[in-house]
Amino acid sequence: MLVAVKGATIYPVGGNPVDGGVLLVEGGKIKAVGAAQAIPVPAGAEVIDASGKVVLPGLVDAHAHVGLWGEWYGQAESDGNEMGDPVTPEVRAIDAVWPDHSSFADARSGGVTTLQTTPGSGNAIGGEMLVVKTDSAGKTAEEIVLRCPSGMKAALGENVKRAYGQGFKKRPATRMGTAAVIRQALSKARDYQRKLELGKEDPSRLPDTDLGLLSLVKVLNREMPLRIHAHRADDIVTAVRLAEEFGLDYSIEHCTDGAAVAGFLGSRGARVNVGPTFGGRSKIETRPLHFRNAGILAKAGCKVSVISDHPFVAIPFLSLCAALSCAEGMPEEEALRAVTLTPAETLGVADRVGSLEPGKDADFVVWSGHPFKIRSKVERVYVEGRLVYQA
Amino acid sequence: MLIIKGGRVLTACRPGGPVSPVIDGGVILVEAGKIRAVGGPDLPVPPGCESMDATGCVVTPGLIDAHSHIGIYEDGVGWEGNDVNEGTDPNTADVRALDGINPADTAFAEALEGGVTTVQVMPGSANVIGGEVVTIKCIGSVVDDMVLRRPTGLKAALGENPKRAYGSQRKRPSTRMGNAAVMRAALSKGRDYLRKLEIAAEKPDKRPDIDLRMEMIAKVLRREIPLRVHAHRADDILTALRIADEFGINISLEHTTDGSKVAKLLAGRGIPCMTGPLGGPRTKLETRDKGPHVPGILAAAGVKIAIITDHPVIPQQWLRITAGLAVREGLPEDAALAACTRDAAEIIGVADRVGTLEPGKDADMVIWDGDPFEYLTKACRVFVDGRTAYCRRGEPCLPELGVTGGCGQC
Numbered sequence: 001m002l003v004a005v006k007g008a009t010i011y012p013v014g015g016n017p018v019d020g021g022v023l024l025v026e027g028g029k030i031k032a033v034g035a036a037q038a039i040p041v042p043a044g045a046e047v048i049d050a051s052g053k054v055v056l057p058g059l060v061d062a063h064a065h066v067g068l069w070g071e072w073y074g075q076a077e078s079d080g081n082e083m084g085d086p087v088t089p090e091v092r093a094i095d096a097v098w099p100d101h102s103s104f105a106d107a108r109s110g111g112v113t114t115l116q117t118t119p120g121s122g123n124a125i126g127g128e129m130l131v132v133k134t135d136s137a138g139k140t141a142e143e144i145v146l147r148c149p150s151g152m153k154a155a156l157g158e159n160v161k162r163a164y165g166q167g168f169k170k171r172p173a174t175r176m177g178t179a180a181v182i183r184q185a186l187s188k189a190r191d192y193q194r195k196l197e198l199g200k201e202d203p204s205r206l207p208d209t210d211l212g213l214l215s216l217v218k219v220l221n222r223e224m225p226l227r228i229h230a231h232r233a234d235d236i237v238t239a240v241r242l243a244e245e246f247g248l249d250y251s252i253e254h255c256t257d258g259a260a261v262a263g264f265l266g267s268r269g270a271r272v273n274v275g276p277t278f279g280g281r282s283k284i285e286t287r288p289l290h291f292r293n294a295g296i297l298a299k300a301g302c303k304v305s306v307i308s309d310h311p312f313v314a315i316p317f318l319s320l321c322a323a324l325s326c327a328e329g330m331p332e333e334e335a336l337r338a339v340t341l342t343p344a345e346t347l348g349v350a351d352r353v354g355s356l357e358p359g360k361d362a363d364f365v366v367w368s369g370h371p372f373k374i375r376s377k378v379e380r381v382y383v384e385g386r387l388v389y390q391a
Numbered sequence: 392m393l394i395i396k397g398g399r400v401l402t403a404c405r406p407g408g409p410v411s412p413v414i415d416g417g418v419i420l421v422e423a424g425k426i427r428a429v430g431g432p433d434l435p436v437p438p439g440c441e442s443m444d445a446t447g448c449v450v451t452p453g454l455i456d457a458h459s460h461i462g463i464y465e466d467g468v469g470w471e472g473n474d475v476n477e478g479t480d481p482n483t484a485d486v487r488a489l490d491g492i493n494p495a496d497t498a499f500a501e502a503l504e505g506g507v508t509t510v511q512v513m514p515g516s517a518n519v520i521g522g523e524v525v526t527i528k529c530i531g532s533v534v535d536d537m538v539l540r541r542p543t544g545l546k547a548a549l550g551e552n553p554k555r556a557y558g559s560q561r562k563r564p565s566t567r568m569g570n571a572a573v574m575r576a577a578l579s580k581g582r583d584y585l586r587k588l589e590i591a592a593e594k595p596d597k598r599p600d601i602d603l604r605m606e607m608i609a610k611v612l613r614r615e616i617p618l619r620v621h622a623h624r625a626d627d628i629l630t631a632l633r634i635a636d637e638f639g640i641n642i643s644l645e646h647t648t649d650g651s652k653v654a655k656l657l658a659g660r661g662i663p664c665m666t667g668p669l670g671g672p673r674t675k676l677e678t679r680d681k682g683p684h685v686p687g688i689l690a691a692a693g694v695k696i697a698i699i700t701d702h703p704v705i706p707q708q709w710l711r712i713t714a715g716l717a718v719r720e721g722l723p724e725d726a727a728l729a730a731c732t733r734d735a736a737e738i739i740g741v742a743d744r745v746g747t748l749e750p751g752k753d754a755d756m757v758i759w760d761g762d763p764f765e766y767l768t769k770a771c772r773v774f775v776d777g778r779t780a781y782c783r784r785g786e787p788c789l790p791e792l793g794v795t796g797g798c799g800q801c
Contacts, residue, residue: 084662255556278706280466280702280704280706282469283469284469286467287467287468311673311674314673320716322669323766326766326767372767373765374712374718374764374765375718375719
């Protein structure tokens with residue numbers, strides 16, 4: 001089945017916008033995209049007239065808690081933080097993600113077609129996360145997975161020390177303690193990794209199975225990154241210190257105070273997932289919150305994704321966060337990339353999603369106008385060529 | 392005297408009145424902090440005035456947020472700056488928002504950056520009767536000097552928040568029935584107090600001891616101020632109306648997430664609705680149906696609305712953005728502007744001072760570099776009482792107040 005979307009201004013991301021362009025879709029994949037003259041519509045193709053509309057890739061949210069907890073049911077659906085132990089690398093978000101949760105429908109209504117849903121920041125090491133498509137209606141978690149696991153959650157700063165130091169009256173009660181707990185866990189995993197190697201030659205030396213350490217070994221082997229929650233500049237630097245000590249692939253989550261250490265992060269080409277920004281400054285560590293942060297970090301050389309952190313900013317407003325980042329100095333092209341191709345790269349799924357180019361999944365959104373115009377609406381959302389939302 | 396000329400002036404006045412709602416190339420004449428005249432390009436102006444060219448810009452009244460916790464729920468401070476709920480008794484009619492507002496809250500500077508010049512500051516919704524509401528301007532270092540009017544209401548709350556706050560302490564109220572009973576008991580006691588005051592007017596020796604809570608509730612019963620009732624769910628909205636009818640008091644409804652389900656009834660009764668916060672997460676079951684579509688439905692039914700941020704739920708400076716989202720979802724543009732200017736002022740009870748650009752009103756104005764609802768638009772200059780309170784150029788604006796505005800980009 002061949003489908004041709006015709007007449008729209010197409011922002012493929014990673015290439016120039018095309019007025020009156022054509023997007024050809026076959027078998028759920030993009031077959032061609034470009035100017036009408038260059039791409040003849042084959043006879044027999046189903047034509048979707050999108051004249052006067054704007055077509056973009058489905059948005060990608062690098063950090064959300066969709067399906068894991070949140071919005072209104074309270075404790076009954078609160079499955080984001082397995083509290084009680086500050087180190088829980090053995091827990092997996094896939095075991096809690098609820099495809100029928102209304103937040104998936106919210107994501108579709110905002111033009112978000114791919115997202116990473118992650119455990120919270122109550123624990124120093126919080127568990128495995130995953131990347132999913134949002135066309136979840138009637139599907140299992142396995143059926144929407146794009147990458148699993150896609151990272152291991154870690155957290156620095158106020159949340160962990162509040163939960164353990166004040167709440168459980170145990171370690172970690174300080175920022176030093178939080179770093180120590182993470183370092184201990186990674187160090188233990190390194191020993192475990194060594195024992196696994198020895199066990200390969202002599203199975204009698206294989207250590208007992210430890211699901212948490214097995215998961216952290218994947219982090220040490222750079223099979224998945226450590227994704228480290230850090231707001232304050234010194235927490236951000238601690239995150240980098242830990243990641244570099246163990247030679248990890250990493251991303252900085254939130255990075256609220258990132259502008260203060262933009263040069264440090266930029267010189268490393270760090271991957272930073274910035275947000276939630278359309279909300280209050282609820283904690284001291286979020287005091288530097290400002291929409292100019294994303295633009296400053298991008299200019300410094302970071303790979304910046306703008307995130308919702310749903311439910312902290314409701315996921316339909318991801319595009320709003322990109323627009324206000326643009327208003328505060330991030331160039332338009334960069335701001336569009338920050339909710340499409342850059343997060344796809346950061347999540348390790350850019351071979352499948354994040355831009356409109358031949359061979360990628362046909363995940364695209366028909367907007368009534370440019371998403372950085374406030375009156376523009378998401379009109380139709382397609383995942384792998386199938387219509388999954390219509391206004 | 393100051394003249395602003397050349398801009399597209401959106402006065403927020405009603406059509407058919409002496410001042411047109413939209414004046415292209417409009418001229419605004421300001422004297423002694425007040426608007427003296429508003430007119431077209433031909434408006435005669437006295438010679439020798441300071442003149443500001445707003446050509447290519449849009450000029451609106453300073454925006455008004457009719458429901459905010461700015462200053463009493465400080466930004467970026469956490470527990471130490473959170474003075475929004477005196478959550479120790481379900482009736483705290485004797486507390487006053489005025490006593491909890493910190494003018495040094497950094498959110499005030501951002502409010503001005505977003506064109507917000509007047510805010511109605513309320514206690515929170517943990518208590519059934521939360522305390523006195525005050526309306527202030529967004530600039531100053533002494534809160535008493537910032538006051539535009541006090542009191543402008545008494546805060547009350549129904550629904551999940553009070554029953555959660557007290558039910559979790561195993562105290563009344565722990566149900567919606569309990570919420571209503573606490574509210575009724577307070578008003579009923581207030582009625583007795585009022586009766587005793589009336590008796591004492593003739594027989595001074597019968598005067599009851601002063602009860603600060605009852606003094607406040609008496610103001611509501613005398614209809615000097617409205618009860619401003621937090622209500623999300625449709626049944627909570629109807630409970631508020633029921634109690635208002637029983638005691639013959641004026642109310643406004645705060646949040647009205649489910650207002651669209653009873654919009655015709657609210658319009659018929661002439662009950663003003665503060666809709667919002669729009670665009671944030673649905674944090675509770677009672678906010679399940681929230682969204683920027685609500686104001687459009689209410690306005691279409693004929694309800695008088697104000698769009699609110701509920702700062703810090705939506706940060707103060709984004710009032711214009713949430714109004715823009717309401718426009719996207721069907722609220723007419725003039726109604727959206729009115730909902731954060733003229734109608735907000737009328738609902739608060741300060742329309743004699745602010746809310747429109749017309750002669751005699753405070754010279755609270757915003758010069759925008761484009762459509763005020765658009766993401767990419769910015770306020771170039773904001774005036775409060777005729778003085779520059781914020782300027783994007785970054786020049787020190789009111790140095791005596793420690794206010795320096797702007798990003799230095801324009």
